Amino acid sequence: MKPRIISSYPDAVQHIILPVNLKKPSSIPKPIRAAVKSVTADEECSTFILDHRVYHLICTDNKDYKALMYNAITCAKKANGKAIHIDLTGVGRHEKIVKAVIHGCLLSDYNIHLYQTKKVKKASRRISISGMESGVILRKIIAELTHQVEAQKLVMDIINAPSNKLTPAQFAQKIARTLKPLGIKVSIFGHKQLEQKGLLALLAVNRGSEDPARFVVMEYRAVGKSPKKHVGLIGKGITFDTGGISLKPSDSMHYMKSDLGGAAAVFGAMYMIGKQKPQVDVTAIIPTTDNSIGTRAIKPGDVIGSYSGKTIEVLNTDAEGRLVLADGLAYMCKNYKTDYLMDLATLTGSIVRALGYHAAGMFSKNRALQTQLLKLSDHTYEQVWPMPMWDQYAQQMKSEIADIKNLATKPVAGAITAAKFLEAFVDDHPAWVHLDIAAVAFGESPLSKEKCGTGWGPGLIWEWIKNIESSVRKK
Ligand code: BES
Ligand code: MG
Ligand code: ZN
Secondary structure (H helix, E strand, O other), rough: OOEEOOOOOOOOOOOOEEEEEOHHHOOOOOOHHHHOOOOOOOOOOOEEEEEOEEEEEEEHHHHHHHHHHHHHHHHHHHEEEEEEEOOOEEEEEEOOHHHHHHHHEEEEOOOOOOOOOOOOOOOOEEEEEEOOOHHHHHHHHHHHHHHHHHHHHHHHHHHHOOOOOOOOHHHHHHHHHHHHHOOOOOOOHHHHHHHHHHOOOHHHHHOOOOOOOEEEEEOOOOOOOOOOOOEEEOOOOEEEEEEOOOOOOOOOHHHHHHOOOOOOHHHHHHHHHHHHOOOEEEEEEEEEEEEOOOOOOOOOOOOEEEOOOOOOEEEEOOOOHHHHHHHHHHHHHOOOOOEEEEEEEEEOOOHHHOOOOOEEEEEEOHHHHHHHHHHHHHHOOOOOOEEEEHHHEEEEHHOOOOEEEEOOOOOOOHHHHHHHHOOOOOOOOOOEEEEEOOOOOOEEEEOEEEEEEEOEEEEEEEEHHHHHHHHHHHH
16 A cells, blocks of 8 residues: 655554654654653664554664665564554655665565465555655655565565475466566567577576476567667576585575575566656566476586587586576577666675675676666665676686586685676676675565565666666756
């Protein structure tokens, strides 16, 4: 349900979400100023009762977007599905805070219990908002966030679904059913078409599986004749990554149902694009399969072909994401002329070790693009951080018997060597950026007691698309 903008607290609503800057007492509504005194800045969400109302305080001091949003989720969840009112009086001029708080409240009713037989009553939480001077800005923020949150819930459902509930064919169907009604063209290639087209690296990863792979192409075309840019998006869609014959250890293997985080992000972004209809053309590609063991599975040392024509020596079958992406990237570069190209993938454990759980690794030789995305990501939930792309790293991917190998010679800088592998398939695209989202797509979140999908992607991609759209208009 869309939040309502009103001028003061509604009578019936008991739960008030109140973002405040504790360093500026004047920003705190007078009637509760005294009660707020006892609250410290690092508390996630302080709750107190005053005049029959429950106040949930979010301390905004020195917090980034993600922290604010997560605090808002925690606060809103405490209202237990009951109506909430957001009072923006103290923060109305800070768009980032306003956005993050409303964002968290909208996300807070996400239902993680997808496969419980006792269905949770569908909570369509009522949200009202007051205290912001400009209703115009607030309405725009709400409209965008509503679509973004819908997109993120799709992303989370895809990532949270276990592999037996979401096969590549089911995933492709879900994409078509969701995006076609929004005017996006969706083409799905099955096994025969993959063979005909020569998407050999995707087929190679699929060999160990009972379930056939899919290659999904989505095309959004802006209406109108004004000049526009063309953006290409590609997402790694491994529905489950066992590691293949180079089997992963079993202790936390179940997390590998999340190995389609990149594809989910691309799907969510396309949903948002279909809803918002920007003046930018967007083509998206999702190669999807599981990476399983079977008698036909590829083995370490095998040499495979690829859509680009290059041969690949597969030294480790667990480095499968780069194989399916190689075909996705090469297909995009050969069949579409794009101005910008972005791929997203839960690609390496190495990026988790390098950056921890706060940021995605961002790889690009295009400095302007990197700077632009870094700046945009500061105002979204999705933080990115630049990583190097020097050519020396590519030395490690040279193969003796094939054109390239999928595993670096040394077990160091794994996220960078993976990015250098991908670079061999983008045809020197001048504005390509690779985001390694292994640490951020799936993890701890106030939405669940267990690790879960985080909804990473649509927000940043949408900000980027808007930026590209306005750069064309300015010219
Ligand atoms: N899906 C994994 C990467 C991953 C690791 C995602 C942890 C999320 C959390 C990927 O396919 C993989 O297995 N990568 C290997 C590459 C190695 C064999 C070169 C890795 O990072 O260990
Ligand atoms: Mg793997
Ligand atoms: Zn993987």
